[in-house]
Amino acid sequence: RFCQAGMLYRPTREKDVEVLKDYAYKMLKSTGHEEISLSSLSSSDYSHLRELVTFLIDEFKSQGINISLPSLRIDAFSLDVMGQVQDIRKSSLTFAPEAGSQRMRNVINKGLTVEDIIGGAGQAFDGGWNKVKLYFMLGLPTETEEDMRAIPELADQIARRYYEIPKDQRNGKCQITTSTSFFIPKPFTPFQWARMYTNEEYISRAAIVKHAFNEQLNRKSLKYHWHDAEVTVLEGVFARGDRKTSEVIKEAYRLGCLYDSWSDQFDNEKWMQAFENTGIDIAFYNLRERSLDEVFPWDFIDIGVTKEFLKQEWNHAMNAEVTPNCRMKCSGCGVAKWKGGVCIESKN
Numbered sequence: 001r002f003c004q005a006g007m008l009y010r011p012t013r014e015k016d017v018e019v020l021k022d023y024a025y026k027m028l029k030s031t032g033h034e035e036i037s038l039s040s041l042s043s044s045d046y047s048h049l050r051e052l053v054t055f056l057i058d059e060f061k062s063q064g065i066n067i068s069l070p071s072l073r074i075d076a077f078s079l080d081v082m083g084q085v086q087d088i089r090k091s092s093l094t095f096a097p098e099a100g101s102q103r104m105r106n107v108i109n110k111g112l113t114v115e116d117i118i119g120g121a122g123q124a125f126d127g128g129w130n131k132v133k134l135y136f137m138l139g140l141p142t143e144t145e146e147d148m149r150a151i152p153e154l155a156d157q158i159a160r161r162y163y164e165i166p167k168d169q170r171n172g173k174c175q176i177t178t179s180t181s182f183f184i185p186k187p188f189t190p191f192q193w194a195r196m197y198t199n200e201e202y203i204s205r206a207a208i209v210k211h212a213f214n215e216q217l218n219r220k221s222l223k224y225h226w227h228d229a230e231v232t233v234l235e236g237v238f239a240r241g242d243r244k245t246s247e248v249i250k251e252a253y254r255l256g257c258l259y260d261s262w263s264d265q266f267d268n269e270k271w272m273q274a275f276e277n278t279g280i281d282i283a284f285y286n287l288r289e290r291s292l293d294e295v296f297p298w299d300f301i302d303i304g305v306t307k308e309f310l311k312q313e314w315n316h317a318m319n320a321e322v323t324p325n326c327r328m329k330c331s332g333c334g335v336a337k338w339k340g341g342v343c344i345e346s347k348n
């Protein structure tokens with residue numbers, strides 16, 4: 001529900017595995033590159049992943065071609081292939097539970113349970129890994145302090161799973177690195193109506209999480225980082241901005257803002273000055289929950305998914321109700337009109 005790509009790129013559809021194999025041959029031959037990287041938003045959902053990865057390893061590994069994998073859902077197969085292509089001692093595995101509590105994961109419709117996470121991490125630890133990276137968002141709609149505290153608790157549970165391995169069979173201490181970013185609502189998603197928070201409110205949320213990390217049993221094995229809140233506020237304005245916000249960008253540039261995504265170049269004071277000079281109010285864009293009948297600047301673009309469906313999903317989110325994925329049941333999002341992909345696959 002938070003993910004724009006998950007709405008924009010509907011319906012799910014797959015590329016023929018023979019086409020991908022052919023691309024790999026042709027690209028290596030015509031470019032001279034020495035690495036093949038599989039990149040997609042959710043590679044584990046590709047039904048021919050096993051065949052494709054096995055093919056790439058068999059065909060190219062012996063020629064010194066490096067195979068690089070995206071973060072896969074952790075299961076026996078993924079660990080096996082990752083073990084074949086990475087140095088386990090050096091590499092870390094990445095999980096993106098996105099939210100710490102099950103209630104919050106239901107709100108965002110992320111179908112991942114604590115058993116999935118601990119089970120996956122456990123398999124990885126048993127296979128020799130001892131480093132795990134975890135990604136979460138703070139400031140999601142309906143978030144409570146309990147949801148925030150669930151993040152360090154989950155990290156600690158993962159560390160506990162590691163220390164269940166008998167000491168003589170462990171690969172030293174484990175290292176669980178948790179990063180949080182602040183949630184930014186995006187157009188064309190069920191969360192496009194959501195409110196955001198002020199810089200200070202974000203910092204205090206991160207402080208709650210930081211504090212709760214210090215209370216955990218395995219705190220020495222846990223590290224916590226959070227994403228900058230000042231940049232989040234700016235991203236929030238421009239993510240759902242209208243034509244007026246272009247004036248702020250022009251004014252910020254005039255004041256000397258350039259290369260802002262390099263943190264050493266980013267100057268928040270200048271940006272705040274630009275808002276003041278142009279009379280654009282950050283609160284109007286970030287701090288109010290939009291009403292369901294508000295007309296948005298992007299409403300004239302038809303992405304296929306209907307606004308009615310997004311509203312319905314927003315209401316489900318408010319009640320922490322999960323919507324099944326398209327392979328289990330069609331929820332009538334609107335893109336079936338294109339008669340492709342998962343919409344026309346037979347469903348039982």
Ligand code: SF4
Nearest residue numbers: 326330331333336343
């Ligand atoms: S129309 Fe149904 S099956 Fe197709 S993408 Fe939308 S919800 Fe999924």
